[in-house]
Amino acid sequence: ASRPFLARNGLSETFIEPALTALAAAGATLRLHHALRRLSWNGAELSELHFDDGAVPLAAGDQVVLALPWAVTASLVPGIAAFPDSPIVNAHFRLSVTPAKPSPGGFLGLLGGTGQWLFLRGDVLSVTVSAAADLAERPADEVARLLWADAARALSLPGGPEAVRVIKEKRATIFHSPEMESRRPPPRRAANLVLAGDWTATGLPCTIEGALVSGAEAARQVLKI
Ligand SMILES: Cc1cc2nc3c(=O)[nH]c(=O)nc-3n(C[C@H](O)[C@H](O)[C@H](O)COP(=O)(O)OP(=O)(O)OC[C@H]3O[C@@H](n4cnc5c(N)ncnc54)[C@H](O)[C@@H]3O)c2cc1C
Structure with missing residues (x-):
């Protein structure tokens, strides 16, 4: 059984614009075209995020959510398995x-x-x-x-x-297969790092719904709820 949902006018109106409105209302700063290039670690915890225009040091209590494609995550975080496409x-x-x-x-x-x-x-x-x-x-x-x-x-x-x-x-x-299913990582990766994205262990195939489930779980991890 399934319950299909269809974006009435397109994905921008259904997802992007409401998300941008909610982020703006919450006081979030959005930086587009600002790719994360590298991470620094202090033992098992993240210590800095490196962008083209400089590094962002992490303070005690900061939490990072990486919601990136698996291949980008694997290039930044050690121990992420490779997935066929x-x-x-x-x-x-x-x-x-x-x-x-x-x-x-x-x-x-x-x-x-x-x-x-x-x-x-x-x-x-x-x-x-x-x-x-x-x-x-x-x-x-x-x-x-x-x-x-x-x-x-x-x-x-x-x-x-x-x-x-x-x-x-x-x-x-x-590529979804039983073997690949077992490689999908849980969200918590380090004390101050959470992974998100449709390819993580959501229990769903790679879909918008899977990405949403993953985002909600990442938020729960950060807020400890
Ligand atoms: C052609 C096509 C059709 C699809 N059709 C459907 C469908 O009908 N229904 C459905 O449910 N799903 C569909 N999907 C799947 C759906 O699009 C994905 O499951 C969903 O977008 C995954 O969301 P995500 O947030 O995990 O990843 P993404 O949407 O891939 O988001 C990852 C983001 O990370 C950004 N990024 C990459 N590298 C960096 C970096 N170094 N620093 C900062 N940011 C970076 C990217 O720019 C991107 O915005 C389709 C996918 C494709 C390609």
Whole structure:
């Protein structure tokens, strides 16, 4: 069983803007384009965060949450296991005719073809495939042909699309297997360091929901609640 959620207008309106508003209201300072480059340790505890424009020393009682992709975390924190990647492939088709929505939310699960989910927003139809290791290796025009065939069949679309864009995200998520599951680390890494991110041990696959669960757990760890 599942309970699907769909962002009504996009992820910015649903997640980013409310998060920025909440952070501003809480007095947080947001520094974009300010990559963490290195960590200094004092024994088993973090002592400094190094950015391009200088180091931030940690005081007694400070807590650090690193919510970074696994590969970046592994380059900064010793002992993080490596994970194989799993691609996601999306094809976006601009339609000349806007078909009826396939469901009230405008999305449809597909079985027995190449596409897995189909999303219709106005005159743009998107077909998505997760765990798409084989598909990601195929040329974009072949991917478009396969996914259009599924979409056209599912929605009885005549002709072809007006325009197509295929996006292959090769490092979309970690590859989920029983072995990889056992490598996902718990959040607490040191007395003053907590790890967060969809790839940590959330009990969920790498999804937005997993990232949210991880963020909430990191906050509980820091606040000791
Ligand atoms: C193509 C695609 C489609 C997807 N579709 C879905 C979907 O339909 N539903 C769903 O639930 N999930 C989907 N996902 C997965 C979802 O996007 C992730 O699970 C989620 O974004 C993970 O959040 P996160 O905060 O753990 O990591 P990220 O969102 O990866 O955030 C990590 C952040 O760390 C920053 N960063 C990296 N290095 C540094 C550094 N050195 N210093 C400071 N910051 C740094 C990055 O800029 C980034 O902002 C999709 C992913 C992809 C790629």
